[in-house]
Amino acid sequence: MTLGASARDKLFVAALLTPCLLFVVVFAYYPIAYSFYLSLHKIVLSLPALGQPFVGLENYRTLLRDGVALRSLTNTALFAFFSVGLEILFGLLIALVIHRRFKGRGIVRAAVLVPWAIPTVVTSQMWRFIFNDKYGLLNFALHGADVGSYTAWLADPGFAFGAIVVADVWKASAFAGLLILAGLQGIPEELYEAARIDGANAWQRFRRVTLPLLKPAILVALLFRTMDAFRVFDLVFVMTQGGPADATNVLQFYGYKKIFAEGLMGYGSTISVLVFVVTFAVAMMYIRVVGTRLFGREA
Amino acid sequence: MSARRLGFFLLTFLIVGLSLLPFLWFVDTSLKSAVQVTAIPPTVVPEGSLAFYRSAVRNYNLLHFLRNSAIVAGLTTLITIGLGTFAGYALARLRFRFKGLFLGALLVVSMFPQISMAGPIWRILRSLGWLNSYQGLIIPYVTLTLPLGVWILASFFKELPAEIEDAARVDGAGHVQTLFRIVVPLAAPGVFTAAILVFIYAWNEFFFALLVMTQQKYQTLPVGIALFQGQYTLPWGEIAAASTVATVPIVLVVFFFQRRIVSGLAAGAVKG
Numbered sequence: 001m002t003l004g005a006s007a008r009d010k011l012f013v014a015a016l017l018t019p020c021l022l023f024v025v026v027f028a029y030y031p032i033a034y035s036f037y038l039s040l041h042k043i044v045l046s047l048p049a050l051g052q053p054f055v056g057l058e059n060y061r062t063l064l065r066d067g068v069a070l071r072s073l074t075n076t077a078l079f080a081f082f083s084v085g086l087e088i089l090f091g092l093l094i095a096l097v098i099h100r101r102f103k104g105r106g107i108v109r110a111a112v113l114v115p116w117a118i119p120t121v122v123t124s125q126m127w128r129f130i131f132n133d134k135y136g137l138l139n140f141a142l143h144g145a146d147v148g149s150y151t152a153w154l155a156d157p158g159f160a161f162g163a164i165v166v167a168d169v170w171k172a173s174a175f176a177g178l179l180i181l182a183g184l185q186g187i188p189e190e191l192y193e194a195a196r197i198d199g200a201n202a203w204q205r206f207r208r209v210t211l212p213l214l215k216p217a218i219l220v221a222l223l224f225r226t227m228d229a230f231r232v233f234d235l236v237f238v239m240t241q242g243g244p245a246d247a248t249n250v251l252q253f254y255g256y257k258k259i260f261a262e263g264l265m266g267y268g269s270t271i272s273v274l275v276f277v278v279t280f281a282v283a284m285m286y287i288r289v290v291g292t293r294l295f296g297r298e299a
Numbered sequence: 300m301s302a303r304r305l306g307f308f309l310l311t312f313l314i315v316g317l318s319l320l321p322f323l324w325f326v327d328t329s330l331k332s333a334v335q336v337t338a339i340p341p342t343v344v345p346e347g348s349l350a351f352y353r354s355a356v357r358n359y360n361l362l363h364f365l366r367n368s369a370i371v372a373g374l375t376t377l378i379t380i381g382l383g384t385f386a387g388y389a390l391a392r393l394r395f396r397f398k399g400l401f402l403g404a405l406l407v408v409s410m411f412p413q414i415s416m417a418g419p420i421w422r423i424l425r426s427l428g429w430l431n432s433y434q435g436l437i438i439p440y441v442t443l444t445l446p447l448g449v450w451i452l453a454s455f456f457k458e459l460p461a462e463i464e465d466a467a468r469v470d471g472a473g474h475v476q477t478l479f480r481i482v483v484p485l486a487a488p489g490v491f492t493a494a495i496l497v498f499i500y501a502w503n504e505f506f507f508a509l510l511v512m513t514q515q516k517y518q519t520l521p522v523g524i525a526l527f528q529g530q531y532t533l534p535w536g537e538i539a540a541a542s543t544v545a546t547v548p549i550v551l552v553v554f555f556f557q558r559r560i561v562s563g564l565a566a567g568a569v570k571g
Contacts, residue, residue, distance in 0.1 A: 012474045013395045016385040020405070020445055023382070027442040028408045031419035038418060097311050110557040111315045117553045117560075118322065119503035121521040122542040126325045129535055135337040137324060145340050170321065175564070182565040202303075231412045234505045238525050255414040260421075260510065269418050276415035283410040287403075 032276065038269035045263030052266075059270035069271060071246050072254040075161070076278075079250060080229035083168040084176075087225050088218060090169065091176025098177070099184045112174040120171065124238035127167040128154065131239075154240055157247030164235045164248055172228070176221040183217020184210070216289065223286035230279045251275045322546070329539035336536050351536035352544075359534070360515060361541050364523035367512070368545070370433055371519055372501035375440040379448045379497045380490060382441070387452030388478055392461070409446040413506040421510050431514045439507050444497040447567045451496070454566050455489025456482060492563040495556055499549060520545040 042055045063069050098109050115123065130137045133152035143149045153159045187210065195205045233252045236242055242249035242257070252275055259268030328336055329352070330345035355361040389395070390402060420439055421430070429435035459482065467477045483490065505521040512518045518526070524545060527538045553560060 009393070009474075010395070013389050013393050016389040016393075017401065019382045020386040020449065021401070023438070023442045023445060024405060024408050027420060027423075027439055028411060028416060029404075031416035031423070032411060034419035034422075035415050093310065094314055097307070097314060100307070102311075106557060108311060108315055109561060110554045112318045113553045113557055113560060114322065114550055115318055117499060117503075117549045118546045119505070119521045119524070119542075119549075121503075121505050121525045122322075122325075122546055125524060125527075125538050125542055126321055129325065129328070129539070130321060135339055135341070137341065140339060140341055147339060170317070174318070178561055178564055181561075227410055231414075233413065234521075234525075237505075237509075252412060252414045256417070256506075259414075259418050265418055272412070272414040272418065275412045279410065279412045279415075283407065286410075287406075 035269045035272050035276070038266055039273045041266045043265035045265055055266070059267050062267060063270050063274065068246055068249065069251075069254060069274075072249045072251045072271075073274070075246075075248065076230055076232070076250045076252075079161070079165060079168070079232060080226050083165045083172070084222060084225045084229050086165070086169045087173045087176040088180075088222055090173035091178075091180050091221060092214075092218070094174055094177030095180035095184055099181055112177065115171045116174045120234035121238055123167055123171050124235050127163065127170070128239045131163050155244055157244055160240050160244060160248050164232075164239055167235050167239065168229070168232065172225060176225055179221040179224065180214060180217050183214045183220075186217075187213045219289050220286070223282055223289060227279055227282045227286060230275065230282065251278075325539045326543050329536060329543045331536065333536060351540040354534075355537040355540045355544075359527060359537055359541065360518075360523065361537075361544060363516065364518055364520045364541070365544060367433075367517055368502055368520040371436050371440065371508075372498050374433065375437050375444060375501040376494050376498045378437065378441050379444045380452075380494050383445060383448035383452050383493060384478075384483060384490065386445075386449045388456055388482060390449065390453040391456035392464070392482075405446050405449060409443065417506070417510055420507070424511060430511055431517045433517070435511045436508060436519070439511070440501045440504065443504075444500050447500070448493045448497050451493040451563055451567055452486070452489060455486045455492075459485050488559070492556075492559045495552060495560060496563050496567065499552070502545075502549065 039059055040054060040056060041052045042050065042058070043052050044050055094112055098105060098112065131153040133139065133150055133155065134147075136153070138153065139150040142151075151159065153163055191209050191213075192205055195209050200208065231252055232250050233256065236248055236250055236253045237256075240248040242253050251271060255268050255271035255275060257268075258264045258271060262268075327343065327345055330347060330349070331342070332346045332348055332350065335342050335346060352361075386405075390398060416439075424430050424435045427435075429438075463485070464477050464481055467481050472480065503521060504519075505525065508519045508522045509525070512522055515523075520541065524538060524541050527534060527541065
């Protein structure tokens, strides 16, 4: 017996999609759900005899009273605020530069992509070296050979926080720039012609034509980068290990420490649920913005 | 030169300088002598020795890390592009129910924070005996790169004229033949773009590599570079050497394929 055409089509679609679906369900959706489940249990990896007793919302109550967790939440939010803010600003500058046609534009585009493309671990070690208290480039640039006035950047709470922001901004500004560039390329040239005929100068054209029309692209870059900033890990792991005095402790690093260094699988999962909820809220806003944009474009 | 053009030139110069100089300083460091690395004032011209590279190979397993990274990133790219081609084609060309739901469920995965999956994935891999194994890292990587891969491939497949496939079908080619003989070759640039982005992701990833590869034998370059530790002080020369080795392939890819990467990233981020 041969299958009818429509049954064969269905089988073909199923064969194409099933492997992909299997991966995503088993190694992404199931783990997320499993994290929720774990967060309702008391699990200490070093005490297997304890078993996995169900404790309801106890881990969540602990979380609300955990000063370090709240500090990590604040740090993560501040990190997102400062680094994403600066990335949008520099991204806009980068986008305006590489949008122009000029000789060597390809090389300029490749150069600004380099920080985005190199491993974050390398970025982190590189900036850790530049911020080094004894022989780092930053101290030398500020104080020359006057070693007595050198600052231990990564040992000072405020400066260490600034240092991870600097490293992130260096790495991610170009990415924000590319998203904004995509928006720039969508602005019709006639609008600038019309503005020029009306006597608008360069600044007025930027304020009245470019910025308003770039708003959706800037919003996309803002949300995309915010989502990423809430997941920051590599920079903190390599540059500061959350220190000094938890000044650079961020949620994802704190959760990692609780689960894998201290073996608190249950409580650590509660932190991971918090990270998920916060990131998911930003992601949903992002999808709404991108969704309406796509819809608008196709209509 | 007008003032505006001069300003534009200076701005471009500044952006390129800030993008490249910090990393070039690290590359420079990797070529210095041990005394030069910590010298005040810093020296710019390195003595040109490869001593730190030799030491990174001999004392810090650099070649191990390099091999592990190449295996994990290479296989991840092959598998993701293979599965992504199937799913991307279905999404671009075939009609079926719940297409939007499938696409949405796939894209959301790229937004999951790693920590929210980490504990369970670690438990699953441990119970399978796959901690410290290549498949233990490749499988999470395939999962996390599929959304981007599928999306880029689907958008490239969509741009191909459907008439060519119809013609092939009229000539008696089946679904599978049409996909591999007609669609994939025509969409080669898109397949290549997706492969570059997936490879860069897998080559650079740190979080899961740190969890899964606890034995040095299996560690990838980012884990190796993060955990470099001397007996008393940090071996900056060796760290810089390993960082250069990890970065050179990626920088070459960026310089040769920047146009594709820019279009791929824009498509991946704005649409997915």
